[in-house]
Amino acid sequence: MQNLLKILLRYSNFLVFIALEVAAFLLIYYNNAYPRSSIFSTANDAVAWQEEQITELRSYFSLKSQNEQLALENADLRNQIVSMDSVQIDGSFRYSSAKVVQMTTDQLHNYLTINRGSHDGIQRGQGVRNEEGAVGIVRTVGPNYSVVLPLINTHTNLSCRFLKNDYVGTLQWDGKDCRFAQLADVAAHMVVNPGDTIVTSGLSPVFPEGIPVGIVENSVLKTGDAYHTIRVRLYTNFKRLKYVELVQNEHLQELEELQNGLD
């Protein structure tokens, strides 16, 4: 017993080191698998508030381009009013707006923080879009702020389909360029042309069907490949993201209960 204690004491530094590292790796694992803790993320009130001030300060330097963007958006909205009869409204989805407080675009795991939280009725798993197209999925919800997993994060998988023939694939990101994503699981027999439009599939409760995602930039099919390698130019300009819309599926809870009941 005494010998054991001696050994423990002699190697105590190393044992503490191992214990701390194991704790840190558990944190990484649980944060990747179940990111529930809003305190230890930018959804934390104090951190998000501070990031908001920085973004505010920086936004003064881009007032001109923001004005131009708003003017374009106004024009687009007027056009939509003119052709109002053609707008299809899916009754089970509702929209609310939020401001982007913080965002990165140049890492493998980019996140954005928005100024809406559980006090505003935000739930984990809600879809996020802007006027250009799909943006991402709500990942962590704090009381007043939330962290969103954008399309440009290597963890993201989004079910999408071709507008022309409803063929479904999975949108992923390779971590290289925030203007392009990759569409996986498209079998070799499919004919893919540059310029084909990709929209959300509506197979997951996150997004309604048909929200624009991007257009095919190019696709490569080597001999012997079972799947296309498709590069998609995203509609959303993540570098200029200022405001987003949250997609609320009224039936989200019911759908989840149904699916959980199946297991």
Add this chain to the structure above:
Amino acid sequence: MDWTKQFIRYIIVMLLQVLLFDQLQLWGACHPYIYVLCLLMLPITIPHIPSMLIGAAAGVVMDIFCNSLGVHTAACILLMFIRPYLLGGIVNDKDRLNEQISLRTLGMETFVRYVAILVVVHHLTVFLLAAWQWQHIAFVMLETAVSSLITILVVIGYNAMKYK
């Protein structure tokens, strides 16, 4: 050792990290984590286990800003664990280890070696753990090279200014 001074330096460095260095989105692979400066400059007289705990605390704070809980924590604990062994290995005159770590006490060559090795170990660990998949290894290497270089220059520049 003056805890207040260490703490004030940490606050200033963290402000610089968040306000300035986290905003550098220049070449896509440039993410210098200059906050390790505070860990590198901690006096070596702090016992080993408390110094690892300080590292863990600094890592958790940085992780909150990066949405990467655990990644910086693991890297900082590793940094603080190998620090005394590294110093023991590269400092010839052991009497110098009783003093504060700085450019003046260690000498240019030893100090640069000390900073470079620990910064590269820390940055490589952070980027590897953040990537979590081997397929991004080329990007991780580029990220480590670019970011470490900037952090090393900042730490040495800080010391050169302070101990002119």
